Amino acid sequence: MEKTFKRKARQDGVETREAILAAAEAEFSEKGFALASAREICRRAKVNSALMNRYFGSKEALYRIVAKRLFGDLGAPLARLADGVKDEKSWRAAVSEWVDDMLFMTLPTEKAQKLCAGLFRHEVTSPTKFHAEFKESFGRPVYEGLKKLLAMKVKDDEQLDLWASSIWAQVSVYALADVKWHDSFRPKGIDNRAWAEKVRDHICDGIFASTAGEKLTL
Helix, strand or coil, rough: CCCHHHHHHHHHHHHHHHHHHHHHHHHHHHHHHHHCHHHHHHHHHCCCCHHHHHHCHHHHHHHHHHHHHHHHHHHHHHHHHHHHCCCCCHHHHHHHHHHHHHHHHCCCCCHHHHHHHHHHHHHHCCCCCCCHHHHHHHHHHHHHHHHHHCCCCCCCHHHHHHHHHHHHHHHHHHCCCCCHHHHHCCCCCCCCHHHHHHHHHHHHHHEEEEEEECCCCC
16 A cells, blocks of 8 residues: 555656646746746646745756756757768758758747747847856757758858858747747748748758758768
8 A cells, every 4th residue: 555655646746747847838938037937837737836846946947947858859859960961862851950940949830849949039038047058058069060060061161150150040030030920921821831841941952052062071
């Protein structure tokens, strides 16, 4: 009987912790760290503040966990794309995947991506004290992952920096823009996913045309 009780308690603890994390992801993504309310997180998760403090200690600690979870889940694969390049075809596929994933993060129809984009937008426009940490742990590895891909074709350092920064700027502006802005500038009759694919192809066509004839260096 005692073992059954402990097993149930552990299961309840996991479910409670996940409920708080899910509520915090939504709250931080929608409002940013400064305006997010610990009370509202508890209301969304249907727990009391004592439980939130028990599992996470503070709003600051919860925010760090949420940010690392959202950014890490989406960013880590992008940072490693160059590792799978073997030839021209796989290089083009990797570049397309990097651009596509960064644009995909902004689509309001995808929950995890939407949460990540919202948190990214708030962190860039209203940086928290964790900004430098997130930049080093998420932003820089993803950016360097892009540069590593481009460096396989672009040999001049200045051109490499120009390409990387311009591509980063193009995809970041979608993440920083509010959904209503997306709707305002997207052509009528085309949904978010289809438009993101067109933007991806437009960006990648420019990369591939500019680097055509350049030898791929692995």
